[in-house]
Amino acid sequence: MFRVGSGHDTHRLAEGHPLVLGGVRIDHPKGLVGHSDADAVLHAVTDALLGAVGLGDIGDAYPDTDPRWQGADSRLFLQETLARLNQAGWRVVNTDVTVFAQEPKLGPVKGCIRDTLAELLGVPADAVNVKAKTGERVGHIGRGEAIGCHAVVLVEHAG
Numbered sequence: 646m647f648r649v650g651s652g653h654d655t656h657r658l659a660e661g662h663p664l665v666l667g668g669v670r671i672d673h674p675k676g677l678v679g680h681s682d683a684d685a686v687l688h689a690v691t692d693a694l695l696g697a698v699g700l701g702d703i704g705d706a707y708p709d710t711d712p713r714w715q716g717a718d719s720r721l722f723l724q725e726t727l728a729r730l731n732q733a734g735w736r737v738v739n740t741d742v743t744v745f746a747q748e749p750k751l752g753p754v755k756g757c758i759r760d761t762l763a764e765l766l767g768v769p770a771d772a773v774n775v776k777a778k779t780g781e782r783v784g785h786i787g788r789g790e791a792i793g794c795h796a797v798v799l800v801e802h803a804g
């Protein structure tokens with residue numbers, strides 16, 4: 646049995662914050678603002694995993710009103726969610742991730758994000774695809790005010 650899930654996330658970009666995407670720290674004068682480390686890629690992938698198996702969304706699982714998640718490393722959300730899926734007999738088949746960022750240019754770090762996601766998800770690197778799009782200089786992403794991410798995940802049940 647297969648299930649598909651999709652996830653989407655956007656965080657505001659501002660100076661004085663670290664930029665972490667897909668678990669990779671990227672050197673840039675601006676970073677993403679959020680209750681946790683604001684890793685929009687890991688949030689979108691986590692939401693896609695939750696969505697695939699009907700477990701709601703990341704806000705249900707890790708509410709931003711909970712002080713435990715303040716400044717949290719979003720790898721925790723992904724790893725704990727994956728453990729829930731694995732315990733229920735699900736494994737990840739593949740994921741396709743699109744990151745929307747006017748800046749910085751993500752071409753040089755796409756491979757690193759891919760490898761990091763593959764390791765976190767326990768799948769081979771060729772089961773992860775990372776695409777980068779700009780915002781064509783329009784809208785909140787195009788003006789460099791935010792970074793967004795869309796993720797699709799396919800999971801398979803062992804039984």
Ligand code: MG
Nearest residue numbers: 654683685688
């Ligand atoms: Mg988020």
